[in-house]
Amino acid sequence: MRILSRRTARTLAPSVLVAVLAAAGVQAAAQSADAAPKRAAAIKACTTAHMKVTVSPVTRPVNHLLLKATNTGTKPCYAYGAPYLRAGADAQAAVGWDEDSVPQSVVTVKPGRSAYAGITTSTPDGVGGYKAKTLGVFFANRALDGSVGPEKTLKLPHHGVYFNSAATVTYWQSSIENALY
Template sequence: MRTAPRSLHRAAASSVVVAALALVGVQAAAQTASAATKEASSIVTCTTANTRLTVAEAARPLNHLLLKATNTGATPCYAYSAPYLRAGADAQAVMPWADDSTPQSVVTLEPGQSAYAGILTYSPDGEGGATEKTLGVFLTDRKGDATGREKTLNLPNGGVFFNSAATVTYWQDNAADALAW
């Protein structure tokens, strides 16, 4: 008769231990989620105010420029989507984004780190065109809207030829991926 109550006590004790471990696990998960939310909320959007922008001619492939955005702030920032670019001061529209270049996730820039966007300046398939001396750059927010003010960059070699085939990639975490399109 004593074996039945002992096994019941052991089963009850085991249930208490399992319940206690489950409670600890739930609390740990909540703390981890809270820490992740707090960390994510401290990351800001990359803007022209907290990011240094440069543009350079790419050695390869031909007809490409490389746009580099470096986080100059004290906290991490998100480089959302792709930049809005205007080739020349009189540009009426921004360059289209190369949809095939969409990265797996948003590029996060720690202070001092950079993101890259490749710019195809022209193609024989494009129409018209002109040599432009400046590139207007707007960064984007989570919704894909332009943030802050436009930053105007001088193009290399005193000017670069653009035609209707000009496109820009989404932000990438390395230059090689940005120039792959």
């Protein structure tokens, strides 16, 4: 009789253990689901609708401007790529992006915080040129193949700034130093 009970105990023990662990797992999963936080809303692309955008001259480097975008909204947003810029009301093409300035990750702009982009207005290597009095700014979409939101038109300092074919803008950066490298 003893042999039978030992065999029964050996045979039943693993199945009982599995049942106990399964019940504990179900209970733990139910507790985890109850304790899990609500899914946060997805972060969207920054747009001029909730960003205060300014442009200002800098002393160094020469022929540069600083573009600053401050989040005035209540939620963070992503500043994808670089801003699309239109230098002057009659600009025929957007200012090119400085491919040497790609950051390691997309810049997240929290409420009250800013993203920065450096604008090279002209270089001795550039050709042509004109004096622009305004700067049109658009934010890029996630795919970097278009813009999101309406254009923000800014007045350029000193009653206008000289631009030539070498004009570029950096990708959005989280610091002024990186924007004006």
